[in-house]
Amino acid sequence: MNRRELLIAAAAVPVAGAFWSARPARADNTIRIGYQKYGTLVLLKEKGTLEGELEKLGYSVTWNEFPGGPQLLEALNVGAIDFGTAGEAPPIFAQAAGAPLVYVGFEPPAPKGEAILVPKDSTLKIVADLKGKKVALNKGSNVHYLLVRALENAGLSVKDIQPVYLPPADARAAFEQGSVDAWVIWDPFLAAASAATGARTLSDGENLVSNHQFFLAERGFAKANPKLIDTLFAQLTAIDAWAQSDPKGAAAILSPKVGIPVDVLEVALGRQGYGIAPLTPEVVAEQQKIADTFFKLGLLPKPITVGDAVVKLGS
Numbered sequence: 001m002n003r004r005e006l007l008i009a010a011a012a013v014p015v016a017g018a019f020w021s022a023r024p025a026r027a028d029n030t031i032r033i034g035y036q037k038y039g040t041l042v043l044l045k046e047k048g049t050l051e052g053e054l055e056k057l058g059y060s061v062t063w064n065e066f067p068g069g070p071q072l073l074e075a076l077n078v079g080a081i082d083f084g085t086a087g088e089a090p091p092i093f094a095q096a097a098g099a100p101l102v103y104v105g106f107e108p109p110a111p112k113g114e115a116i117l118v119p120k121d122s123t124l125k126i127v128a129d130l131k132g133k134k135v136a137l138n139k140g141s142n143v144h145y146l147l148v149r150a151l152e153n154a155g156l157s158v159k160d161i162q163p164v165y166l167p168p169a170d171a172r173a174a175f176e177q178g179s180v181d182a183w184v185i186w187d188p189f190l191a192a193a194s195a196a197t198g199a200r201t202l203s204d205g206e207n208l209v210s211n212h213q214f215f216l217a218e219r220g221f222a223k224a225n226p227k228l229i230d231t232l233f234a235q236l237t238a239i240d241a242w243a244q245s246d247p248k249g250a251a252a253i254l255s256p257k258v259g260i261p262v263d264v265l266e267v268a269l270g271r272q273g274y275g276i277a278p279l280t281p282e283v284v285a286e287q288q289k290i291a292d293t294f295f296k297l298g299l300l301p302k303p304i305t306v307g308d309a310v311v312k313l314g315s
Helices: 003-010 040-047 049-056 069-077 089-096 142-153 168-177 189-197 219-224 226-245 247-258 262-270 281-296
Strands: 030-035 060-065 083-087 101-107 114-118 134-137 162-165 182-186 200-204 213-218
Touching: 030 040, 030 069, 040 049, 040 083, 040 226, 040 247, 049 060, 049 226, 069 083, 069 089, 069 101, 069 213, 083 089, 089 101, 089 142, 089 281, 101 219, 101 226, 114 142, 114 189, 134 142, 134 168, 142 182, 142 200, 142 281, 168 182, 168 189, 182 189, 189 262, 213 219, 213 226, 219 226, 226 247, 247 262
Parallel strands: 030 060, 030 083, 134 162, 134 182
Antiparallel strands: 083 213, 101 213, 114 182, 114 200
């Protein structure tokens, strides 16, 4: 990554309107993929199968790591990457900020892959007990929506708690030091924290949220390169099927990348959704519901139509 892209990757403002306006030039015949430390794209990168397929089309690939979905989509917005992955909330904030993104695929629901944790010796027993308490979470991420839904289900709102917005590493430190009363987090950090600290789950996403993962592309790139998008989708589908059939092998690849033991990662992989597919009307409707919720909470500057950012593969 060049200096400008490093600055993008270091940015940690996942709120609408935070995107840079300048767009760096891109190298011809190179697809730039943004990925996070954990997930299907990491497995695809490490397996090395994409490179051969792209070579047949006269393309090469560069891989760029980001600390989270908001930062990855900020990079996509300024033209630093062409393709990447993020959870449910980041593309909603990005679309509201005018990012030229399109959804090209999704991973099925993984509601148990995110949860509200409390220390093992906490007196908090149910979600309603969070009233007036400090709750750590990554603003604008999937867990933000989980917290909103869990509180609603308990007859509360975000106004009834003290949200503390922190990225995963800082949130875990605050959680272990007792600076916050609860932590809303996703896998593999969820599995790692539970194993290391004995933290208890107040609520996961079951019957509350879907916790989808999405694959996204820059709109102009997707429109100009449908064969590349189809190739990426086919490769992701294949690596996803392999991970489902060999979770121990997938965990072994991911372990040195995230610094989490293989057995703990197997727990996280067991909660992952498998079967990558193009977006369905039902998934689009779920995304729209999340977007409408964030707008009502004042977290989005304007309402958006998620369907405007959905592309049909091969078109």
